Amino acid sequence: MHEWALAEAVAVAAAEVAEQEGIASAHSLEVHVGELQQIDLEAFEFGLRLICQETERLTEVVPRLVIDPARLACRRCGHQWLLADSLTALSEDEREAVHFLPEAAHAYLGCPACSSPDFETVAGRGVSIAGISA
Amino acid sequence: MDPRPAITERRLAGVRRILVVTGGKGGIGKSSVAAGLALSMARAGHRVGLLDLDLSCPSAHVILGIGESTPEEDRGLVPLVAHGITFLSMASFTGERAAPIRGSETSDALLEMLAVTRWGNLDVLLVDSPPGLGDALMDMVSLLPRAEFVVVAGPSPVVLAVVRRTLDLLRRVDAPMAGLIENMRAPADPVGAIAAALDPALPVLASVEFDTGLAASVGDAERLASSTFMRQLEPAARALVPAPPNGD
Numbered sequence: 588m589h590e591w592a593l594a595e596a597v598a599v600a601a602a603e604v605a606e607q608e609g610i611a612s613a614h615s616l617e618v619h620v621g622e623l624q625q626i627d628l629e630a631f632e633f634g635l636r637l638i639c640q641e642t643e644r645l646t647e648v649v650p651r652l653v654i655d656p657a658r659l660a661c662r663r664c665g666h667q668w669l670l671a672d673s674l675t676a677l678s679e680d681e682r683e684a685v686h687f688l689p690e691a692a693h694a695y696l697g698c699p700a701c702s703s704p705d706f707e708t709v710a711g712r713g714v715s716i717a718g719i720s721a
Numbered sequence: 722m723d724p725r726p727a728i729t730e731r732r733l734a735g736v737r738r739i740l741v742v743t744g745g746k747g748g749i750g751k752s753s754v755a756a757g758l759a760l761s762m763a764r765a766g767h768r769v770g771l772l773d774l775d776l777s778c779p780s781a782h783v784i785l786g787i788g789e790s791t792p793e794e795d796r797g798l799v800p801l802v803a804h805g806i807t808f809l810s811m812a813s814f815t816g817e818r819a820a821p822i823r824g825s826e827t828s829d830a831l832l833e834m835l836a837v838t839r840w841g842n843l844d845v846l847l848v849d850s851p852p853g854l855g856d857a858l859m860d861m862v863s864l865l866p867r868a869e870f871v872v873v874a875g876p877s878p879v880v881l882a883v884v885r886r887t888l889d890l891l892r893r894v895d896a897p898m899a900g901l902i903e904n905m906r907a908p909a910d911p912v913g914a915i916a917a918a919l920d921p922a923l924p925v926l927a928s929v930e931f932d933t934g935l936a937a938s939v940g941d942a943e944r945l946a947s948s949t950f951m952r953q954l955e956p957a958a959r960a961l962v963p964a965p966p967n968g969d
Protein backbone atom coordinates (compact mmCIF):
# COMPACT_ATOMS: atom_id res chain seq x y z
CA MET A 588 0.00 0.00 0.00
CA HIS A 589 1.37 3.38 -0.78
CA GLU A 590 -1.03 4.81 1.82
CA TRP A 591 1.58 3.61 4.30
CA ALA A 592 4.20 5.93 2.80
CA LEU A 593 1.83 8.89 3.06
CA ALA A 594 1.00 7.98 6.66
CA GLU A 595 4.72 7.89 7.45
CA ALA A 596 5.14 11.36 5.97
CA VAL A 597 2.28 12.66 8.12
CA ALA A 598 3.74 11.12 11.29
CA VAL A 599 7.26 12.44 10.66
CA ALA A 600 5.97 15.93 9.87
CA ALA A 601 3.54 15.93 12.83
CA ALA A 602 6.29 14.86 15.24
CA GLU A 603 8.45 17.72 13.96
CA VAL A 604 5.64 20.23 14.52
CA ALA A 605 4.96 18.82 18.00
CA GLU A 606 8.62 19.27 18.88
CA GLN A 607 8.72 22.84 17.54
CA GLU A 608 5.62 23.74 19.49
CA GLY A 609 6.78 22.06 22.69
CA ILE A 610 4.01 19.46 22.71
CA ALA A 611 5.36 16.52 24.72
CA SER A 612 2.41 14.29 23.96
CA ALA A 613 -0.09 15.18 21.26
CA HIS A 614 -3.65 13.92 21.54
CA SER A 615 -5.32 15.26 18.46
CA LEU A 616 -4.11 15.29 14.91
CA GLU A 617 -6.36 16.49 12.13
CA VAL A 618 -5.43 15.35 8.64
CA HIS A 619 -7.13 16.47 5.48
CA VAL A 620 -7.29 13.99 2.65
CA GLY A 621 -7.93 15.34 -0.83
CA GLU A 622 -10.44 13.43 -2.89
CA LEU A 623 -8.31 13.62 -6.05
CA GLN A 624 -5.73 11.21 -4.64
CA GLN A 625 -8.39 8.51 -4.12
CA ILE A 626 -6.81 7.28 -0.91
CA ASP A 627 -7.98 4.07 0.73
CA LEU A 628 -9.03 5.75 3.97
CA GLU A 629 -9.15 2.57 6.00
CA ALA A 630 -5.61 1.58 5.03
CA PHE A 631 -4.36 5.12 5.55
CA GLU A 632 -5.92 5.46 9.00
CA PHE A 633 -4.75 2.01 10.04
CA GLY A 634 -1.19 2.83 8.98
CA LEU A 635 -1.27 6.25 10.58
CA ARG A 636 -2.43 4.86 13.94
CA LEU A 637 0.24 2.16 13.94
CA ILE A 638 3.02 4.56 13.00
CA CYS A 639 1.88 7.19 15.54
CA GLN A 640 1.96 4.56 18.30
CA GLU A 641 5.66 4.11 17.58
CA THR A 642 6.49 7.78 17.16
CA GLU A 643 7.76 9.95 19.99
CA ARG A 644 5.23 12.65 21.00
CA LEU A 645 2.49 10.93 19.01
CA THR A 646 1.89 7.71 20.97
CA GLU A 647 -1.38 9.02 22.43
CA VAL A 648 -2.65 10.62 19.28
CA VAL A 649 -6.07 9.85 17.84
CA PRO A 650 -5.96 10.96 14.20
CA ARG A 651 -9.04 12.58 12.74
CA LEU A 652 -9.42 12.40 8.97
CA VAL A 653 -11.43 14.89 6.99
CA ILE A 654 -12.09 14.37 3.29
CA ASP A 655 -11.70 17.46 1.12
CA PRO A 656 -13.87 17.29 -2.01
CA ALA A 657 -11.74 17.98 -5.07
CA ARG A 658 -12.67 21.14 -6.96
CA LEU A 659 -11.11 21.77 -10.36
CA ALA A 660 -10.97 25.01 -12.33
CA CYS A 661 -10.34 25.31 -16.06
CA ARG A 662 -7.49 27.67 -16.92
CA ARG A 663 -8.85 28.12 -20.40
CA CYS A 664 -12.53 29.00 -19.90
CA GLY A 665 -12.76 29.48 -16.13
CA HIS A 666 -15.36 26.78 -15.55
CA GLN A 667 -15.21 25.16 -12.12
CA TRP A 668 -16.42 21.66 -11.32
CA LEU A 669 -16.28 18.91 -8.75
CA LEU A 670 -14.12 15.87 -9.40
CA ALA A 671 -16.90 13.63 -8.16
CA ASP A 672 -18.86 14.54 -11.29
CA SER A 673 -16.15 13.32 -13.66
CA LEU A 674 -14.64 10.41 -11.72
CA THR A 675 -16.87 7.82 -13.32
CA ALA A 676 -15.33 8.63 -16.69
CA LEU A 677 -12.03 7.13 -15.53
CA SER A 678 -11.09 3.48 -16.00
CA GLU A 679 -9.62 1.49 -13.14
CA ASP A 680 -6.07 1.90 -14.46
CA GLU A 681 -6.52 5.62 -14.90
CA ARG A 682 -7.82 5.95 -11.36
CA GLU A 683 -4.83 4.03 -10.09
CA ALA A 684 -2.46 6.34 -11.95
CA VAL A 685 -4.14 9.39 -10.41
CA HIS A 686 -4.03 7.68 -7.02
CA PHE A 687 -0.23 7.34 -7.30
CA LEU A 688 0.29 10.77 -8.80
CA PRO A 689 -2.65 13.19 -8.76
CA GLU A 690 -1.10 15.32 -11.51
CA ALA A 691 -1.65 12.39 -13.89
CA ALA A 692 -5.28 13.56 -13.88
CA HIS A 693 -4.29 15.94 -16.69
CA ALA A 694 -3.81 12.93 -18.93
CA TYR A 695 -7.31 11.59 -18.45
CA LEU A 696 -9.63 14.41 -17.42
CA GLY A 697 -10.79 17.48 -19.28
CA CYS A 698 -12.92 20.49 -18.50
CA PRO A 699 -16.59 19.50 -18.81
CA ALA A 700 -17.31 22.81 -20.54
CA CYS A 701 -14.47 23.09 -23.09
CA SER A 702 -12.64 19.71 -22.79
CA SER A 703 -9.26 21.36 -22.06
CA PRO A 704 -6.81 19.33 -19.92
CA ASP A 705 -5.35 22.64 -18.70
CA PHE A 706 -7.07 22.88 -15.34
CA GLU A 707 -5.92 23.47 -11.79
CA THR A 708 -6.85 21.68 -8.62
CA VAL A 709 -8.31 24.43 -6.46
CA ALA A 710 -9.02 22.15 -3.50
CA GLY A 711 -8.77 18.53 -2.50
CA ARG A 712 -5.53 17.38 -4.11
CA GLY A 713 -3.76 15.29 -1.48
CA VAL A 714 -2.83 14.86 2.17
CA SER A 715 -2.22 17.77 4.52
CA ILE A 716 -1.96 18.32 8.26
CA ALA A 717 -4.63 20.75 9.44
CA GLY A 718 -3.73 20.80 13.12
CA ILE A 719 -2.00 19.08 15.99
CA SER A 720 -2.57 19.73 19.69
CA ALA A 721 -1.90 18.33 23.15
CA MET B 722 0.73 21.95 6.31
CA ASP B 723 2.26 19.75 3.65
CA PRO B 724 3.75 16.64 5.31
CA ARG B 725 5.77 15.51 2.28
CA PRO B 726 8.96 17.59 2.62
CA ALA B 727 9.57 16.10 6.08
CA ILE B 728 10.05 12.60 4.64
CA THR B 729 11.97 13.17 1.40
CA GLU B 730 15.46 13.10 2.91
CA ARG B 731 14.64 9.82 4.63
CA ARG B 732 13.36 8.30 1.39
CA LEU B 733 16.69 9.09 -0.25
CA ALA B 734 18.76 7.99 2.75
CA GLY B 735 20.05 4.89 0.92
CA VAL B 736 21.16 6.90 -2.11
CA ARG B 737 24.83 7.83 -2.07
CA ARG B 738 24.91 10.37 -4.85
CA ILE B 739 22.19 12.33 -6.69
CA LEU B 740 23.09 13.65 -10.13
CA VAL B 741 20.77 15.91 -12.11
CA VAL B 742 21.45 16.06 -15.84
CA THR B 743 20.59 19.50 -17.09
CA GLY B 744 21.64 22.18 -19.58
CA GLY B 745 18.67 24.46 -20.03
CA LYS B 746 18.46 24.21 -23.81
CA GLY B 747 16.07 21.72 -25.35
CA GLY B 748 17.19 18.86 -27.55
CA ILE B 749 20.88 18.89 -26.60
CA GLY B 750 20.91 15.29 -25.40
CA LYS B 751 20.07 15.57 -21.68
CA SER B 752 17.82 12.50 -21.74
CA SER B 753 20.21 10.52 -23.92
CA VAL B 754 23.07 11.35 -21.54
CA ALA B 755 21.03 10.56 -18.40
CA ALA B 756 19.83 7.25 -19.84
CA GLY B 757 23.26 6.43 -21.25
CA LEU B 758 25.01 7.13 -17.96
CA ALA B 759 22.47 4.98 -16.09
CA LEU B 760 22.92 2.10 -18.52
CA SER B 761 26.68 2.36 -18.48
CA MET B 762 26.85 2.43 -14.67
CA ALA B 763 24.36 -0.43 -14.29
CA ARG B 764 26.33 -2.59 -16.74
CA ALA B 765 29.47 -1.87 -14.73
CA GLY B 766 27.72 -3.43 -11.74
CA HIS B 767 26.69 -0.33 -9.82
CA ARG B 768 23.30 0.15 -8.18
CA VAL B 769 21.70 2.85 -10.30
CA GLY B 770 18.40 4.69 -10.21
CA LEU B 771 16.97 6.84 -12.99
CA LEU B 772 14.22 9.36 -12.28
CA ASP B 773 12.73 11.07 -15.31
CA LEU B 774 11.51 14.45 -14.13
CA ASP B 775 10.42 15.66 -17.53
CA LEU B 776 6.83 15.32 -16.37
CA SER B 777 5.04 16.39 -19.52
CA CYS B 778 7.45 14.97 -22.10
CA PRO B 779 9.21 12.00 -20.54
CA SER B 780 11.61 10.24 -22.91
CA ALA B 781 14.12 8.20 -20.91
CA HIS B 782 11.82 5.15 -21.20
CA VAL B 783 11.76 5.56 -24.99
CA ILE B 784 15.55 5.74 -25.23
CA LEU B 785 16.01 2.65 -23.05
CA GLY B 786 13.03 0.74 -24.43
CA ILE B 787 11.26 0.46 -21.08
CA GLY B 788 7.51 -0.19 -21.31
CA GLU B 789 4.98 1.96 -19.51
CA SER B 790 4.06 -0.54 -16.79
CA THR B 791 3.04 0.82 -13.39
CA PRO B 792 5.38 0.58 -10.40
CA GLU B 793 4.51 -1.77 -7.54
CA GLU B 794 2.72 -0.58 -4.41
CA ASP B 795 4.37 -1.84 -1.24
CA ARG B 796 4.43 0.55 1.71
CA GLY B 797 5.14 3.15 -0.93
CA LEU B 798 5.94 3.19 -4.59
CA VAL B 799 8.51 0.61 -5.64
CA PRO B 800 10.06 1.58 -8.99
CA LEU B 801 10.43 -0.82 -11.89
CA VAL B 802 13.80 -2.38 -12.57
CA ALA B 803 14.80 -2.56 -16.23
CA HIS B 804 18.25 -3.31 -17.67
CA GLY B 805 19.47 -3.28 -14.05
CA ILE B 806 18.23 0.30 -13.60
CA THR B 807 15.72 1.22 -10.90
CA PHE B 808 13.43 3.42 -12.91
CA LEU B 809 10.63 5.90 -12.32
CA SER B 810 8.94 8.11 -14.90
CA MET B 811 5.73 10.04 -15.28
CA ALA B 812 5.17 7.85 -18.34
CA SER B 813 4.15 5.05 -15.97
CA PHE B 814 1.20 7.18 -14.93
CA THR B 815 0.24 9.03 -18.08
CA GLY B 816 1.03 6.41 -20.75
CA GLU B 817 1.07 8.08 -24.14
CA ARG B 818 -1.44 10.78 -23.18
CA ALA B 819 -0.46 14.43 -23.01
CA ALA B 820 -0.51 15.80 -19.47
CA PRO B 821 0.02 19.55 -19.25
CA ILE B 822 1.54 19.95 -15.79
CA ARG B 823 2.63 23.45 -14.90
CA GLY B 824 3.29 25.98 -12.18
CA SER B 825 2.97 24.72 -8.63
CA GLU B 826 1.76 21.37 -9.94
CA THR B 827 5.30 20.64 -11.07
CA SER B 828 6.46 20.96 -7.46
CA ASP B 829 3.50 18.90 -6.28
CA ALA B 830 4.29 16.04 -8.63
CA LEU B 831 7.99 16.09 -7.80
CA LEU B 832 7.32 16.22 -4.05
CA GLU B 833 4.85 13.38 -4.33
CA MET B 834 7.37 11.21 -6.17
CA LEU B 835 10.07 12.00 -3.61
CA ALA B 836 7.76 11.40 -0.65
CA VAL B 837 6.41 7.99 -1.61
CA THR B 838 9.10 6.31 -3.71
CA ARG B 839 11.22 3.64 -2.07
CA TRP B 840 14.50 3.74 -3.94
CA GLY B 841 16.33 1.37 -1.62
CA ASN B 842 20.13 1.40 -1.64
CA LEU B 843 21.67 3.04 -4.68
CA ASP B 844 25.18 4.15 -5.55
CA VAL B 845 23.77 6.83 -7.84
CA LEU B 846 20.38 8.30 -8.60
CA LEU B 847 20.43 10.01 -11.99
CA VAL B 848 17.73 12.57 -12.68
CA ASP B 849 16.71 13.63 -16.17
CA SER B 850 15.35 17.16 -16.33
CA PRO B 851 13.18 19.03 -18.82
CA PRO B 852 14.50 21.96 -20.84
CA GLY B 853 14.19 25.41 -19.34
CA LEU B 854 15.34 27.16 -16.20
CA GLY B 855 11.92 27.42 -14.58
CA ASP B 856 9.80 25.25 -12.35
CA ALA B 857 11.51 21.90 -12.59
CA LEU B 858 15.11 23.06 -12.24
CA MET B 859 14.38 25.39 -9.33
CA ASP B 860 12.34 22.66 -7.63
CA MET B 861 15.24 20.27 -7.89
CA VAL B 862 17.56 22.84 -6.34
CA SER B 863 15.15 23.38 -3.42
CA LEU B 864 13.81 19.87 -2.91
CA LEU B 865 17.01 17.93 -3.58
CA PRO B 866 19.62 19.91 -1.66
CA ARG B 867 22.13 17.07 -2.08
CA ALA B 868 21.82 17.03 -5.85
CA GLU B 869 24.88 17.74 -7.98
CA PHE B 870 24.46 18.99 -11.51
CA VAL B 871 25.85 17.49 -14.69
CA VAL B 872 25.59 20.06 -17.46
CA VAL B 873 25.25 18.96 -21.09
CA ALA B 874 26.36 21.38 -23.81
CA GLY B 875 26.70 21.29 -27.57
CA PRO B 876 28.84 23.35 -29.94
CA SER B 877 26.18 25.62 -31.44
CA PRO B 878 26.31 29.25 -30.29
CA VAL B 879 22.57 29.02 -29.76
CA VAL B 880 23.11 26.19 -27.29
CA LEU B 881 26.10 27.84 -25.63
CA ALA B 882 24.11 31.02 -24.97
CA VAL B 883 21.46 29.08 -23.05
CA VAL B 884 23.95 26.83 -21.24
CA ARG B 885 25.72 30.00 -20.04
CA ARG B 886 22.47 31.15 -18.44
CA THR B 887 22.05 27.74 -16.87
CA LEU B 888 25.54 27.90 -15.37
CA ASP B 889 24.86 31.43 -14.14
CA LEU B 890 21.68 30.28 -12.41
CA LEU B 891 23.28 27.20 -10.85
CA ARG B 892 26.13 29.31 -9.51
CA ARG B 893 23.79 31.90 -8.04
CA VAL B 894 21.92 29.25 -6.07
CA ASP B 895 25.22 27.63 -5.01
CA ALA B 896 24.28 24.34 -6.62
CA PRO B 897 27.09 21.78 -6.53
CA MET B 898 28.50 21.15 -10.02
CA ALA B 899 29.61 17.65 -10.97
CA GLY B 900 30.97 18.70 -14.35
CA LEU B 901 30.31 19.18 -18.02
CA ILE B 902 29.53 16.72 -20.80
CA GLU B 903 30.24 17.90 -24.31
CA ASN B 904 27.68 16.42 -26.68
CA MET B 905 27.19 16.40 -30.46
CA ARG B 906 30.73 17.59 -30.98
CA ALA B 907 31.80 17.69 -34.62
CA PRO B 908 34.48 14.99 -35.06
CA ALA B 909 36.84 17.59 -36.54
CA ASP B 910 36.61 19.82 -33.46
CA PRO B 911 39.00 19.29 -30.56
CA VAL B 912 37.88 17.79 -27.26
CA GLY B 913 37.40 20.57 -24.72
CA ALA B 914 36.46 23.31 -27.17
CA ILE B 915 32.84 23.45 -25.98
CA ALA B 916 33.95 23.62 -22.35
CA ALA B 917 36.51 26.31 -23.17
CA ALA B 918 33.75 28.43 -24.69
CA LEU B 919 31.77 28.15 -21.46
CA ASP B 920 33.97 27.89 -18.41
CA PRO B 921 37.48 26.45 -18.56
CA ALA B 922 37.28 25.72 -14.83
CA LEU B 923 34.51 23.16 -15.28
CA PRO B 924 35.75 19.57 -15.39
CA VAL B 925 34.96 17.87 -18.73
CA LEU B 926 33.56 14.46 -17.81
CA ALA B 927 33.21 13.25 -21.40
CA SER B 928 33.23 14.59 -24.92
CA VAL B 929 30.73 12.85 -27.18
CA GLU B 930 30.69 13.29 -30.93
CA PHE B 931 27.61 13.53 -33.07
CA ASP B 932 26.79 9.85 -33.62
CA THR B 933 24.87 9.31 -36.85
CA GLY B 934 24.03 5.76 -35.71
CA LEU B 935 22.39 6.81 -32.43
CA ALA B 936 18.87 7.19 -33.77
CA ALA B 937 18.90 3.55 -34.88
CA SER B 938 19.64 2.31 -31.36
CA VAL B 939 16.89 4.26 -29.60
CA GLY B 940 14.66 1.83 -27.74
CA ASP B 941 17.18 -1.00 -27.88
CA ALA B 942 19.38 -1.04 -24.77
CA GLU B 943 21.75 -3.71 -26.14
CA ARG B 944 22.39 -1.78 -29.29
CA LEU B 945 22.67 1.48 -27.38
CA ALA B 946 25.24 -0.08 -25.07
CA SER B 947 27.54 -0.82 -28.00
CA SER B 948 27.09 2.55 -29.73
CA THR B 949 29.83 5.11 -30.29
CA PHE B 950 27.74 7.49 -28.19
CA MET B 951 27.98 5.18 -25.18
CA ARG B 952 31.66 4.41 -25.67
CA GLN B 953 32.45 8.12 -25.62
CA LEU B 954 30.15 8.74 -22.65
CA GLU B 955 31.74 6.01 -20.56
CA PRO B 956 34.53 8.12 -18.99
CA ALA B 957 31.79 10.26 -17.42
CA ALA B 958 30.04 7.18 -16.05
CA ARG B 959 33.28 6.04 -14.46
CA ALA B 960 34.09 9.47 -13.05
CA LEU B 961 30.64 9.98 -11.53
CA VAL B 962 30.14 6.73 -9.60
CA PRO B 963 31.38 7.23 -6.07
CA ALA B 964 34.30 5.02 -5.11
CA PRO B 965 33.17 2.20 -2.83
CA PRO B 966 33.61 3.03 0.86
CA ASN B 967 36.38 1.17 2.71
CA GLY B 968 35.46 -2.45 3.23
CA ASP B 969 32.64 -2.37 0.71
Ligand SMILES: Nc1ncnc2c1ncn2[C@@H]1O[C@H](COP(=O)(O)OP(=O)(O)OP(=O)(O)O)[C@@H](O)[C@H]1O
Binds near residue numbers: 930936
Ligand atom coordinates in the same frame (compact mmCIF):
# COMPACT_ATOMS: atom_id res chain seq x y z
N1 LIG C 1 25.73 12.63 -29.53
C1 LIG C 1 24.62 12.54 -30.29
N2 LIG C 1 24.70 12.20 -31.59
C2 LIG C 1 23.60 12.11 -32.36
N3 LIG C 1 22.35 12.34 -31.94
C3 LIG C 1 22.21 12.67 -30.64
C4 LIG C 1 23.30 12.79 -29.74
N4 LIG C 1 22.82 13.13 -28.52
C5 LIG C 1 21.50 13.19 -28.66
N5 LIG C 1 21.10 12.91 -29.90
C6 LIG C 1 19.73 12.92 -30.47
O1 LIG C 1 19.21 14.22 -30.32
C7 LIG C 1 17.83 14.16 -30.02
C8 LIG C 1 17.54 14.90 -28.72
O2 LIG C 1 18.16 14.17 -27.66
P1 LIG C 1 17.50 14.12 -26.21
O3 LIG C 1 16.07 13.81 -26.28
O4 LIG C 1 18.38 13.26 -25.39
O5 LIG C 1 17.70 15.66 -25.82
P2 LIG C 1 17.09 16.43 -24.58
O6 LIG C 1 18.07 17.49 -24.23
O7 LIG C 1 16.74 15.47 -23.52
O8 LIG C 1 15.78 17.06 -25.21
P3 LIG C 1 14.59 17.79 -24.40
O9 LIG C 1 15.10 19.15 -24.09
O10 LIG C 1 13.45 17.78 -25.36
O11 LIG C 1 14.33 16.98 -23.17
C9 LIG C 1 17.47 12.70 -29.98
O12 LIG C 1 16.91 12.33 -31.19
C10 LIG C 1 18.78 12.01 -29.73
O13 LIG C 1 18.81 10.69 -30.25
Ligand SMILES: [Mg+2]
Binds near residue numbers: 851
Ligand atom coordinates in the same frame (compact mmCIF):
# COMPACT_ATOMS: atom_id res chain seq x y z
MG1 LIG D 1 14.87 15.22 -22.51
Ligand SMILES: [Zn+2]
Binds near residue numbers: 661665702
Ligand atom coordinates in the same frame (compact mmCIF):
# COMPACT_ATOMS: atom_id res chain seq x y z
ZN1 LIG E 1 -12.83 24.89 -19.88
